[in-house]
Amino acid sequence: MTEIAKIIVALLIGIGALLNFIAAFGVLRLPDVYTRNHAASKSTTLGVMCILLGTFIYFYLEFGHFNSRIILGIVFILLTSPVAGHLLSRAAYYSGVKLWDKSVRDDLKFKQKLQEKE
Secondary structure, X not given: OOHHXXXXXXHHHHHHHHHHHHHHHHHHHOOOHHHHHHHHHHHHHHHHHHHHHHHHHHHHHHXXXXXXXXXXXXXXXXXXXXXXXXXXXXXXXXXXXXXXXXXXXXXXXXXXXXXXXO
């Protein structure tokens, strides 16, 4: 494996680990369920995909082993994680979990009030 390929693999895995760390920090520090869920679903999805892609490239270039399970894992995470995050936020909203008080506008509530007037 060439040095450029090693650098690319190391960068992908490093970026993935950094994004997962940022997601964990966001889950701990953000003020409400919706922003925490956003941090967890979006950053973690990209972080895990970078780590899996780096792993795939490493094994393909080092050993010549094409691992379709890693590709399926990338596709599965790409499809399910954002959808699950959206559904969790939607369930929290409809069960009455309050939004953060500062600088957050509830567009859905405004739209529902307009529909009730009609």
